[in-house]
Amino acid sequence: MKNVTISDIAQRAGVSKTTVSRVLNSPEKVEEGTRKKIEQIMKAAHYTPSATARNLSKQASSTVGVIVPELNNAFYGDLFMGIEEILNKNNLSLLYCSNEDKVKKDFEALDMMKTQRVKGVLYVPAMNYPAAGLMGKLQKKLESLGCPAICIDRDIRLHMDTIHFNDKKAVETAVLSLVEAGHRDIAFINGNEKKNILAAERYEGYREGLRKAGLPENERLVYQGEFQKSYAYLAMKELMEKERSFTAVITGNNSLGKGYLQAVYEAEKADAYAHIGVDRIEMLDLLRIPNDYILRDSYEMGKQAAEMLISRIAFPEKKIQNILLEPSLVLESSERDRKR
Amino acid sequence: MKNVTISDIAQRAGVSKTTVSRVLNSPEKVEEGTRKKIEQIMKAAHYTPSATARNLSKQASSTVGVIVPELNNAFYGDLFMGIEEILNKNNLSLLYCSNEDKVKKDFEALDMMKTQRVKGVLYVPAMNYPAAGLMGKLQKKLESLGCPAICIDRDIRLHMDTIHFNDKKAVETAVLSLVEAGHRDIAFINGNEKKNILAAERYEGYREGLRKAGLPENERLVYQGEFQKSYAYLAMKELMEKERSFTAVITGNNSLGKGYLQAVYEAEKADAYAHIGVDRIEMLDLLRIPNDYILRDSYEMGKQAAEMLISRIAFPEKKIQNILLEPSLVLESSERDRKR
DNA sequence: AATTATGACGAAACCGGTTACACAAGCATA
DNA sequence: TATGCTTGTGTAACCGGTTTCGTCATAATT
Numbered sequence: 001m002k003n004v005t006i007s008d009i010a011q012r013a014g015v016s017k018t019t020v021s022r023v024l025n026s027p028e029k030v031e032e033g034t035r036k037k038i039e040q041i042m043k044a045a046h047y048t049p050s051a052t053a054r055n056l057s058k059q060a061s062s063t064v065g066v067i068v069p070e071l072n073n074a075f076y077g078d079l080f081m082g083i084e085e086i087l088n089k090n091n092l093s094l095l096y097c098s099n100e101d102k103v104k105k106d107f108e109a110l111d112m113m114k115t116q117r118v119k120g121v122l123y124v125p126a127m128n129y130p131a132a133g134l135m136g137k138l139q140k141k142l143e144s145l146g147c148p149a150i151c152i153d154r155d156i157r158l159h160m161d162t163i164h165f166n167d168k169k170a171v172e173t174a175v176l177s178l179v180e181a182g183h184r185d186i187a188f189i190n191g192n193e194k195k196n197i198l199a200a201e202r203y204e205g206y207r208e209g210l211r212k213a214g215l216p217e218n219e220r221l222v223y224q225g226e227f228q229k230s231y232a233y234l235a236m237k238e239l240m241e242k243e244r245s246f247t248a249v250i251t252g253n254n255s256l257g258k259g260y261l262q263a264v265y266e267a268e269k270a271d272a273y274a275h276i277g278v279d280r281i282e283m284l285d286l287l288r289i290p291n292d293y294i295l296r297d298s299y300e301m302g303k304q305a306a307e308m309l310i311s312r313i314a315f316p317e318k319k320i321q322n323i324l325l326e327p328s329l330v331l332e333s334s335e336r337d338r339k340r
Numbered sequence: 341m342k343n344v345t346i347s348d349i350a351q352r353a354g355v356s357k358t359t360v361s362r363v364l365n366s367p368e369k370v371e372e373g374t375r376k377k378i379e380q381i382m383k384a385a386h387y388t389p390s391a392t393a394r395n396l397s398k399q400a401s402s403t404v405g406v407i408v409p410e411l412n413n414a415f416y417g418d419l420f421m422g423i424e425e426i427l428n429k430n431n432l433s434l435l436y437c438s439n440e441d442k443v444k445k446d447f448e449a450l451d452m453m454k455t456q457r458v459k460g461v462l463y464v465p466a467m468n469y470p471a472a473g474l475m476g477k478l479q480k481k482l483e484s485l486g487c488p489a490i491c492i493d494r495d496i497r498l499h500m501d502t503i504h505f506n507d508k509k510a511v512e513t514a515v516l517s518l519v520e521a522g523h524r525d526i527a528f529i530n531g532n533e534k535k536n537i538l539a540a541e542r543y544e545g546y547r548e549g550l551r552k553a554g555l556p557e558n559e560r561l562v563y564q565g566e567f568q569k570s571y572a573y574l575a576m577k578e579l580m581e582k583e584r585s586f587t588a589v590i591t592g593n594n595s596l597g598k599g600y601l602q603a604v605y606e607a608e609k610a611d612a613y614a615h616i617g618v619d620r621i622e623m624l625d626l627l628r629i630p631n632d633y634i635l636r637d638s639y640e641m642g643k644q645a646a647e648m649l650i651s652r653i654a655f656p657e658k659k660i661q662n663i664l665l666e667p668s669l670v671l672e673s674s675e676r677d678r679k680r
Numbered sequence: 681a682a683t684t685a686t687g688a689c690g691a692a693a694c695c696g697g698t699t700a701c702a703c704a705a706g707c708a709t710a
Numbered sequence: 711t712a713t714g715c716t717t718g719t720g721t722a723a724c725c726g727g728t729t730t731c732g733t734c735a736t737a738a739t740t
Contacts, residue, residue, distance in 0.1 A: 003486045005696055016720045021698060031718055046484040048454045052395045053696035056725050072417040081412055084438055096436045098424060114388045144386040146343045262626040283623040286602040345726055356690045361728060371688060393726035396695050
């Protein structure tokens with residue numbers, strides 16, 4: 001069970017540790033005969049150098065920490081896979097830790113990353129709204145991390161590298177697209193704009209879209225509660241019951257989109273409204289159900305974030321970078337299918 | 341950027357490294373005054389001990405390696421989250437590596453785990469069929485890993501701890517359930533039984549079910565190709581075109597189930613057949629589409645696998661364990677809705 | 681009072697690598 | 711022949727922790 005060490009190899013080959021180390025790190029400096037002999041002994045002994053020892057000695061690790069809310073949804077799943085692809089290409093290991101979207105877990109995760117002396121951190125903050133006291137603490141924590149960190153998906157307004165989507169613009173485009181298709185009363189089911197920075201951005205986009213279209217905001221058509229399926233389900237039920245005027249609905253994230261669908265399918269009113277959601281909802285295309293949504297390519301975001309981190313590690317002093325990705329509007333339901 | 345070390349703390353506190361180390365590991369052995377002083381200095385300096393150094397010194401790490409095919413599907417996503425929950429509870433870090441279902445990647449991943457000197461490995465093998473030559477190599481690799489490994493989901497018949505589902509039994513039950521509902525001609529769309537051990541198990545279950553029901557196997561109703569959506573889509577199209585007799589379909593995994601749905605929805609024959617799949621297909625319940633499937637609780641499997649590993653780490657000499665989980669049959673479509 | 685036990689702490693070795701530096705041999709140059 | 715350069719290798723220190731063992735003062739036992 002015990003692992004073979006570099007000293008074991010050195011002893012068996014009748015050389016010093018240094019020479020064995022050189023075979024691993026700069027083989028050209030070792031005479032060919034010696035090298036081949038050592039390589040053969042290493043192979044025979046199933047020798048694999050210890051990253052632990054190497055990291056300690058080199059004062060640099062080869063693993064990157066990834067902190068993500070959770071993985072059981074396609075958006076973060078894809079994000080994660082994008083990250084992994086790039087790390088893999090660069091021979092970096094991936095230390096994973098979820099924060100379950102909880103601020104407390106968030107701090108714990110960062111502590112863990114510091115303990116593990118990772119090379120850098122890719123970080124989707126649970127903290128989704130700049131709460132005064134906590135932000136200072138978070139800033140301190142990130143500073144004392146001892147390695148660079150990239151903030152993904154949520155703009156927490158700290159002085160650091162970030163990457164996220166232009167959600168405001170995306171929702172604005174969605175509104176304008178619906179208006180162009182003839183809709184004038186567009187409901188909006190969203191997360192809490194006061195608690196969640198993404199919700200706030202998207203609400204801004206909604207209002208901006210209406211403004212540009214010259215339409216008034218009807219507050220009775222705006223629901224801002226939780227980013228949860230059940231919330232959209234209830235909101236939609238209430239809307240269908242109380243409001244007659246609206247012909248279209250925008251939902252502020254994937255879960256809300258599902259809640260919307262649940263409500264309209266239950267009420268057998270699936271064809272009654274136009275709907276644009278944020279992020280693709282799986283299965284709809286297969287079932288030939290119209291699916292219009294704001295596409296945010298999280299796989300791509302993951303790749304860019306990882307590349308950003310690698311670049312930051314290579315050039316610690318380079319200027320802070322803030323990448324804003326533009327989502328696109330996908331209209332799978334053709335023009336003629338759209339309800340008005 | 342440089343991290344504070346134990347020596348720095350010792351120096352500032354005017355004590356030896358040993359004492360600081362004791363504050364971290366066995367604080368009761370340090371006099372209260374000294375301890376408080378050291379603790380305060382540690383806090384002020386944002387000191388976090390290096391896991392790297394500790395691991396090297398203790399010759400034991402606190403991270404567990406997890407090797408999984410991919411994370412962008414619910415089954416493995418849930419599995420992963422189950423694993424993470426247990427590791428988290430036990431203060432173990434998680435080093436992730438996907439193998440993309442490729443044998444080559446598989447070996448690389450194991451090498452990486454060995455390099456990183458993880459405490460144990462949770463492993464969903466890409467290798468899904470005992471190919472003679474490779475199995476020996478894999479065995480060797482696992483033996484030289486230097487830590488225990490648990491094999492998840494796929495029974496590769498090596499002498500090691502394993503956990504997987506009784507897929508044969510599950511498909512058998514599905515067949516019998518359909519027979520009981522009056523179906524006699526049941527099509528089966530599956531992966532390749534010759535290349536994939538899961539496919540083989542499921543095919544066995546299909547045949548066993550027919551046998552128990554006293555029905556003959558009609559080979560024209562059996563399609564065994566790839567575990568991919570597109571395969572089931574094509575298979576189902578062909579079935580609908582060529583065969584008139586069958587009234588029910590069993591699909592061998594989640595992707596195949598989706599391909600089945602795509603085909604029947606495209607042909608507007610969604611109500612023509614009874615269908616039982618393996619693993620839940622998302623969204624169907626929300627859309628009020630009948631959804632019968634074999635439920636394999638991968639979250640639970642993840643938790644049990646992680647517990648198994650922890651137990652194996654604690655008791656290296658205990659008897660090899662092979663856990664067989666029983667899937668259950670979920671019939672969301674009520675009896676009266678079922679087609680015959 | 682002498683002996684033993686206990687408590688608090690430090691010196692130094694160790695974990696498995698890397699690396700600065702030293703050294704010797706061989707060869708080319710002056 | 712003396713000098714310098716290159717090549718191949720080894721010695722020893724170092725990375726940041728843990729741990730064994732020893733020391734010394736104080737408390738408990740006889």
